[in-house]
Amino acid sequence: MKTGRIAYDDKLERILRIAAEVFAEKGYHQASIRDISRATGVSLAGLYYYVESKEELLFRIQEHSFETLLENLRRLLEGVDDPHRRLRLLIENHLRFFVANMKEMKVLSHEADTLSGEAREQVDAMKREYAGIAKGIMAELAGSEPAVDLRVATYSLFGMMNWIYNWYRPERDVPVEELADDIHRLFLTGLLPLEDEVPADAARAAPGTTRPTIWRRT
Amino acid sequence: MKTGRIAYDDKLERILRIAAEVFAEKGYHQASIRDISRATGVSLAGLYYYVESKEELLFRIQEHSFETLLENLRRLLEGVDDPHRRLRLLIENHLRFFVANMKEMKVLSHEADTLSGEAREQVDAMKREYAGIAKGIMAELAGSEPAVDLRVATYSLFGMMNWIYNWYRPERDVPVEELADDIHRLFLTGLLPLEDEVPADAARAAPGTTRPTIWRRT
Numbered sequence: 288m289k290t291g292r293i294a295y296d297d298k299l300e301r302i303l304r305i306a307a308e309v310f311a312e313k314g315y316h317q318a319s320i321r322d323i324s325r326a327t328g329v330s331l332a333g334l335y336y337y338v339e340s341k342e343e344l345l346f347r348i349q350e351h352s353f354e355t356l357l358e359n360l361r362r363l364l365e366g367v368d369d370p371h372r373r374l375r376l377l378i379e380n381h382l383r384f385f386v387a388n389m390k391e392m393k394v395l396s397h398e399a400d401t402l403s404g405e406a407r408e409q410v411d412a413m414k415r416e417y418a419g420i421a422k423g424i425m426a427e428l429a430g431s432e433p434a435v436d437l438r439v440a441t442y443s444l445f446g447m448m449n450w451i452y453n454w455y456r457p458e459r460d461v462p463v464e465e466l467a468d469d470i471h472r473l474f475l476t477g478l479l480p481l482e483d484e485v486p487a488d489a490a491r492a493a494p495g496t497t498r499p500t501i502w503r504r505t
Numbered sequence: 506m507k508t509g510r511i512a513y514d515d516k517l518e519r520i521l522r523i524a525a526e527v528f529a530e531k532g533y534h535q536a537s538i539r540d541i542s543r544a545t546g547v548s549l550a551g552l553y554y555y556v557e558s559k560e561e562l563l564f565r566i567q568e569h570s571f572e573t574l575l576e577n578l579r580r581l582l583e584g585v586d587d588p589h590r591r592l593r594l595l596i597e598n599h600l601r602f603f604v605a606n607m608k609e610m611k612v613l614s615h616e617a618d619t620l621s622g623e624a625r626e627q628v629d630a631m632k633r634e635y636a637g638i639a640k641g642i643m644a645e646l647a648g649s650e651p652a653v654d655l656r657v658a659t660y661s662l663f664g665m666m667n668w669i670y671n672w673y674r675p676e677r678d679v680p681v682e683e684l685a686d687d688i689h690r691l692f693l694t695g696l697l698p699l700e701d702e703v704p705a706d707a708a709r710a711a712p713g714t715t716r717p718t719i720w721r722r723t
Contacts (some may be wrong), residue, residue: 316534363711371707379711397615399671430698435687436679438672443691446668447661453617454660461654464710469653473661477695480648489589490689492682493581493597 288343290405295351299337302327304391307348311390315345315398345398346406352391353413356384360420370427374475377421379467381448386463392452421445428475444474506561508623513569517555520545522609525566529608533563533616563616564624570609571631574602578638588645592693595639597685599666604681610670639663646693662692 293299305327309318320341324331338344363376385392402410422441429437447470455466511517523545527536538559542549556562581594603610620628640659647655665688673684 314534316532369707371704375707376711425696429696435691439679439684439687440691440696442668442672443665443688446664450660450664450667461657466657469657470661473653473658475695475697477693478643478647478658479693486589489587489593493594
């Protein structure tokens, strides 16, 4: 399978977008190159001009999504040092991209383990870079004695943002700007009104557990 | 396909657990009843004694997982009125169940749309009940003027908890009690040290958007 860099022209981008829809609807393994050909109106020969196989199509969807996400983020963060601002830009960039590409999000999430070899390594490297940027921001925001594990914090934020493909419906839910506001706020300062305190007793572990819960910040 | 109530004996529970592993590894659509038979060591006739089809197996995995999750939660919440304590119990119940059943979590997440008809309706009804309990707790905690949309809050918490199957590795990450502590804390009071404030300027929308961001609580 080819994993070298290719140019993404308009036609290829359209093929990838529709292929992601087909994979999201039918599932990657049940979908055939023939299904993609039918859905795009591009002949099999036309598809094979761009990609060698269905697997390469999946790789190009993943590569192109993460590349776009990363490029947009790098551009937004350029010259911005304030970690608060950096976090806001990361959240908005992530949510805007995936609200506009919810099918890709489902494919990225469900087929994360499908690729192998060089293709997998390339996608994983982009994911590591992306998570690394996020974790760097967390470390600055959380201060010198973080109250929570930064890996938990980083992936909790990704979980909040990535789960939206399971529930968020632009036509019935809050608009994407408000979604970004709400997730930003929840992640930084939590659900609780500022004046409220967490009763220490409420935070102890559930019955049947041995380790006492330590609620470190109240 | 049968969707009526059945008794879950030890043998069926073992079949469901191993079937979930097979579905999680191979993908539901590529896995066959024959694969399940091989992995469980139960003959095809033995499997068909319990379920009519691979689809029913998927339904029983989903039904049994949500039923267990809901039953445990109802038992934990019985007689507990404090919403703080109720939230803590919900988070711990959810995380403990899914850390112990990470394969089921993947199957529940990836095959949420696979079932149809009566089976789908039954699973969806359990999910609605579960989300309803969570949303009720949120509504109490967030006070009379919630700073965030409660649907966003509810599914953000589920996102934080459900995403763990993508990254959490019990052998290298914090133990499950600390995971529950950290997610509880992040969700209620956020990442930011209490004395820190969010600079209003940091929370404005990213360039290229028209709607001004309203950071409602600072």
